[in-house]
Amino acid sequence: MGRHLPTLNEWSDFAGLRQIWDERLPDVLRRANRSDFYRGRFGTDPATLTTRTLAGLPLTRKDDLRACYPFGMVAVPRRELISYHESSGTSPGQTTASFHTEADWSEMVERFGRGRQRLTDTDTVLVRVPYAMVTIAHQVHAAAREARSMVVPADARSTAMTYPRVLGLLRDVRVTVAAALPTEPLLWAACARMLDESPREFAPDLRTLILTGEPLSPARRSRIQELWGCDATVSYGNSECGSNLAGECPEGVLHLWADRYLPEILDPRTGSTSEEGRGRLLLTTLVREAMPLVRYDTGDAVELSYDDCACGWALPRIRVLGRWEQGVTVEGRLVFVAEVEEAVYRLPAELGVLFWRATEDKGSLRVLVEAEATTADRVTACLTDLLTEQLGVQAAVTVVAPGTLVDRAELVRESHIAKPRYLSTSAAGAAGLLYPPPAGGAATTAARVPRHGAPFPRR
Known part of the structure; x- marks a missing residue:
């Protein structure tokens, strides 16, 4: 990249982290000004930009990226671009582009390697996330190759890669690490049950699941770890900003890579921003070459704090709640998917609950849960209490038969x-x-x- 990249032991406290921000911000603005979108947008001397003046700059939104499609956000010559990607939520006519240089990819792979999953040359890594336009599959694949691990590219969008085939690969090629959306291990477990085997019998060598692409509550992670008898670690990111934005420290705490991204928390009700708290996550990329973003509104609902961690990393803690626009208001409270999920997976494991759905209906929360008829009363009572306790709202819980929300027959079909x-x-x-x-x-x-x-x- 031609410039120094911070390493995790380079600063010792949050004051040192803020110094990194102030040192890098002028360069960020200079590079951003090379793109058609940002050129002249800020009307300020880059040398004067600091964390104290950043809040005075306009936000960058997804609609801006779509309006600039394809090259309006690019800040380097075309010959320096080596890959093009799009976010998974891209809809027809509303493409959200993401470009990268060779140096951007090198930095992404290095950043991914910080997480506690620690790939080695003895690992076999199954990549079960979409390989098409989103970046995460390619990033995990590249990181595994960098560590000299063996890669199994089990694309999550390929109709040829059925669930029985995934289970077969887990066992037959002795997979030790699998990267997937958090929903995947639950589907694998349901498929294994349809085949009259326990999940662990299909994955005796599995040591770590790298879960990404969806919010993941502590309770759902614990349930996945119980089902598969292995560790599970979280990676949070998005394609627009360069994939992996946060990873777990050795203590299992999710930290934002704030030496590579400067975060702000936006209160959508007032338009004001703060350094920490609950709200929409804004990010300014600090090292990205191809497509630097300044005050980019990710649309993600998060909780950010600067509490010390036993790991010693002076990086903010982050909790991802879901997409802000997908939150629902129940009895005056904005409820996000990770909060409902936390209650669902706190149900005792012996009740066998894997799948659920929830909707807002006339100001109340209605939750559907798959469970056997013999446990329906217990599931209903227990989950109602958990939702009331955790969210402070009334919820109507309905138990439906297994297979209602996820067709078990489809799980064991072969295309x-x-x-x-x-x-x-x-x-x-x-x-x-x-x-x-x-x-x-x-x-x-x-x-x-x-x-x-x-x-x-x-x-």
């Missing part, structure tokens, strides 16, 4: 995906130009999985 055959001994065999099966053929079938064995034959 028929084949490359086109242009030359064949029969007319039917030469079909399939666009990859689906020939007209009239079945799209899916029950997975060929022995009731008490590996999903795929041993070789």
